[in-house]
Amino acid sequence: MPDTLRPSAMTPHEGVIERIRQAAERLLSSPRFHRWAAAFPLTRHKARREARALFDLCAGFVYSQVLLACVRLKLFELLADGPLSAQQLALRTGLSRDAAERLLDAAVALRLASRRAGGRYGLGMLGAAMVANPGIADMVEHHGRVYRDFEDPVALLRGLSGATALSGYWPYAGNADAAALDDGRTADYTALMAASQPLVADEVLDTYPVAMHRCLLDVGGGDGSFLRAAARRAPDLKLQLFDLPAVAAQARLRFAEAGLAARAEVFGGAFQTHALPRGADLVSVVRVLHDHDDDDVMQLLRAIRALLPPDGTLLIAEPMSGVAGAEPVGDAYFGFYLMAMGRGRPRSEARLTDMLRAAGFCQIGRLPTRIPLQTCVMVARPRPLTPDEERCKERCN
């Protein structure tokens, strides 16, 4: 019996299903079956879809570079002002007419642009979405810089890649002295996070009504973009932000510019070595846990549990593993991105639930978000302490 079939680990029912699956796999791996399926009327459409999906996987990098060219040449901004011919685009971008036409044809094929009357080109469905969400262009530029980390994915998997561009870009990952990082090391990622925050903040704040709380502490809150979005929704909400000192200094400036200096308290420190501020009845960690290994995450969750009042809530927002319909985002994209960064991993709802329980939370659940690609939302409540834990807490305080 092949090694992969371990009856002891399976129920008899699962064993039968597994055997059927292996037989199907053998069939699907046969070139003859493929030729037949591509010709047979009832399987033809499925065969074409799967062939296209496989081609897209092989070609994904080239598609991404078409998008990068569009971003660098500001194609979407130009088309947003009105349709252009290839000749007009050539004049605006300094490309030859031929190259402009080649780029536009590729963009049409990827639904970034669309053909219009008179041989002109306008925005396509996805190009319009790029205009609506300017933060995506920053992510595309960012990818342009870090793709070299993925040149040898097997070396990455074997841990043989050495220093990667991503570990330099996110210098707190695995840095025992993250609190000492200066603005020169944190400014780039803080700006990138701020640019992509509107996508995330709207999704989170539409999902969870922060206005029912008194004070929101955003741990790893970056330049405060999320808190400012929360403040707009909840005028009476007090704001607290905790992040590395250099990032906290940025947040202080941004709050002052937004006229929120009196409403927002900002604390600089690293959660591994500095205490979190007290007073909040809602704590958010937005795109933070997945950046860290399990030990650090457990330490942070316990620290949050310790500061929350009995009616408090923890709000977690980040991409997660195993989300139906978003598997490539959580498991392929973030799985590999975080591997190149050198710390953290996307976690499933079940894994986060286990960690939250172990850290002393209860009433743990995932809230449905409209687009659960980059942002899934989970909430948890502090579990009432057992008498033993209460005694221990009194002794420790």
Ligand SMILES: C[S@@+](CC[C@H](N)C(=O)[O-])C[C@H]1O[C@@H](n2cnc3c(N)ncnc32)[C@H](O)[C@@H]1O
């Ligand atoms: C991926 S960014 C997310 C920022 C923000 N929450 C957002 O979604 O835009 C992670 C944030 O966690 C902060 N961070 C990382 N390690 C930290 C630590 N040990 N203590 C406090 N903040 C930390 C980083 O400085 C950064 O601002």
